[in-house]
Amino acid sequence: xxxxxxxxxxxxxxxxxxxxxxxxxxxxxxxxxxxxxxxxxxxxxxxxxxxxxxxxxxxxxxxxxxxxxxxxxxxxxxxxxxxxxxxxxxxxxxxxxxxxxxxxxxxxxxxxxxxxxxxxxxxxxxxxxxxxxxxxxxxxxxx
Numbered sequence: 001x002x003x004x005x006x007x008x009x010x011x012x013x014x015x016x017x018x019x020x021x022x023x024x025x026x027x028x029x030x031x032x033x034x035x036x037x038x039x040x041x042x043x044x045x046x047x048x049x050x051x052x053x054x055x056x057x058x059x060x061x062x063x064x065x066x067x068x069x070x071x072x073x074x075x076x077x078x079x080x081x082x083x084x085x086x087x088x089x090x091x092x093x094x095x096x097x098x099x100x101x102x103x104x105x106x107x108x109x110x111x112x113x114x115x116x117x118x119x120x121x122x123x124x125x126x127x128x129x130x131x132x133x134x135x136x137x138x139x140x141x142x143x
Contacts, residue, residue, distance in 0.1 A: 001055060001084060003048045003091035008041040015054040016045060023074040028132055043071075046095065048088040056084040060092055063105070068096050070106040089119055097142045104142065107135040116140075 006012045021032040044060040056075040060068045070092060075085045096104055107130055108116050113123065121138040128135055 001048055001050050001087065003046065003088055005095060006045045006047055008043070008045065010045065012045070012047055012054065016047065016057045019054055019057055019074045019076065020072055023077065024072065030131070044095065046088055046092045048084045055079050056088045058088055058092055060096065065100070066102045068101050068104045070104050085115065086119065093140070093142055102142055103139055105137060105139045108138050110134045110136070113138070
């Protein structure tokens with residue numbers, strides 16, 4: 001498995017969108033392609049793949065000079081619990097450190113909260129509804 005960052009114009013982008021649709025939107029009866037995806041052009045796309053097969057993806061959005069927001073984390077259902085997501089988050093954190101960021105925050109679905117807690121993220125504040133389901137804000141200081 002290899003982790004890397006790719007651009008919004010990368011040939012990987014269609015596989016990233018398909019994975020996000022399959023894992024994050026279809027189960028909720030939503031369509032990713034109804035959203036304004038051009039707003040993501042300045043985000044950092046991180047992927048885990050083996051050869052030409054996308055295993056997991058996430059995006060990093062710069063909030064300010066010190067903080068990133070991790071968003072749109074998705075791993076193929078058949079590949080969950082195999083460590084691909086964990087490795088990809090660790091890769092994204094290292095990218096953040098190497099680029100001068102000191103923390104990463106995210107909005108975790110309740111079902112994913114334990115995954116992020118194991119990686120050192122802490123819950124902040126009350127639960128809220130986003131994309132029609134419960135989420136919580138989580139933060140991690142990078143070191």
